[in-house]
Amino acid sequence: MSITDWTRQALPAMLDDLKDLVELETHSYDRPGLRKGLDGVRALAVERLGVPSQEVLHDGGERGDVLELTYPGTLPGTVLLLSHYDTVWPAGTLAGWPFTVADGRVSGPGVFDMKAGLVQSIWALRGLRALGLPHPSVRYLFNGDEEIGSPFSRPYIEAASEGALASLVFEASAGGAVKTARKGVGLFELSVTGVEAHAGLDPDKGASAIHALAELVTKVAGAGARERGTTVNVGLISGGTGRNVAAGHATSGIDVRVTDVAEMGRIDDVFADLRASDPRVQVSLTGDWNRPPMTPNPPSQRLFEQARAVAAELGWPLKEVAVGGTSDGNFVSALGRPVLDGLGAVGDGAHARHEHVLVDHIPARTALTIGLIAALS
Known part of the structure; x- marks a missing residue:
């Protein structure tokens, strides 16, 4: 048979x-x-x-x-x-x-x-x-x-x-x-801590974590390089407590895919250099590379x-x-x-x-x- x-x-x-x-x-x-x-x-x-x-x-x-x-x-x-x-x-x-x-x-x-x-x-x-x-x-x-x-x-x-x-x-x-x-994959979370304030009464006293995160998301997404087989996707965003409050906290979930081990180091460098333009805002990144290519x-x-x-x-x-x-x-x-x-x-x-x-x-x-x-x- x-x-x-x-x-x-x-x-x-x-x-x-x-x-x-x-x-x-x-x-x-x-x-x-x-x-x-x-x-x-x-x-x-x-x-x-x-x-x-x-x-x-x-x-x-x-x-x-x-x-x-x-x-x-x-x-x-x-x-x-x-x-x-x-x-x-x-x-x-x-x-x-x-x-x-x-x-x-x-x-x-x-x-x-x-x-x-x-x-x-x-x-x-x-x-x-x-x-x-x-x-x-x-x-x-x-x-x-x-x-x-x-x-x-x-x-x-x-x-x-x-x-x-x-x-x-x-x-x-x-x-x-x-x-x-x-591809290899990295799973990361970008957290931003700002300064809460009333959006109408004290707008200058606030430092919005959401505004800062929006600025940083552009940098993160820009790290993708299709010609190298690298994609960066910001798939989750959360933060804030109200429309009339400068957000004190915001987070985003990031998925990175790479075909080359060298790209892992390049992405790490991009993440390490993330800074908000407002010095009152604190930025932190957690997570790691889950699987190598x-x-x-x-x-x-x-x-x-x-x-x-x-x-x-x-x-x-x-x-x-x-x-x-x-x-x-x-x-x-x-x-x-x-x-x-x-x-x-x-x-x-x-x-x-x-x-x-x-x-x-x-x-x-x-x-x-x-x-x-x-x-x-």
Whole structure:
């Protein structure tokens, strides 16, 4: 039996597993939901793959826990499979948006980003075994804080990828293409403290934090450089207490995306030089770089070529793409280790109500992972 024939036969069971996971709502800030969701992920892995040879649970505190499961292979080496189980959808979303399979699409909160990919990763190892293909050991790492930047799970991801033959990330694809480059991201908050005063009676005694912030936002936005792949977005602004009051405080939330590590330093310099023209106004900046850029390194480029060869053997072309979003693959890439991202679902609508997965592509994507892991041996 061919790999693709086997994954096609497995499709109905895979859809059942996907339904089970989607119906466990796992919002990134819902600790009880995350705990229940991870229990469901573990139960699925044990049901489909048996009890792992090694299991480690890292308590995430207020964040989602990190679960590592290792299954021994028949050949030396280890492949790391990365999947997050948290979603952007709050508990209760499912009530008005149930899991649905219709017209060749699977819809539901988190189905595309990224529970379909998680299911595919588990069935890939099941397929390797069922088809009797020699393969290295497989280590799964499931984290529940990816959608908020992986503040807890990052060190575990970095440690787990050390020495791995490859790290495969099951984020959704980009129209079927795998993701070999991603931008880095910085998340910052600019805070301005002014002097409150009555806008009509004592306008000269006030130093408006909002006016100062408006001045600074222009400088911040101007730091973007599209020709260098750098974008700066001021996405949130708040402040003031009344129309007739010179605002005493104002803040803005800033998102910065870069393709080049050098740009991180340039943006840092811009932020360090921010000053209000009114000396009575105080300016402070908090936040940091959340993820470094994911840039193609030689090991990752070789990994993509292996994946492309596997896809060709399966009868279809595999493309690569660079995207502006980030993932846990950024951490691995920054360490110079082989990583391939976007091995998950084909579909559309991440973080949107039209989120969906194309059913017909699930067997092919799973077959790609089966073939790639076997090729890595």
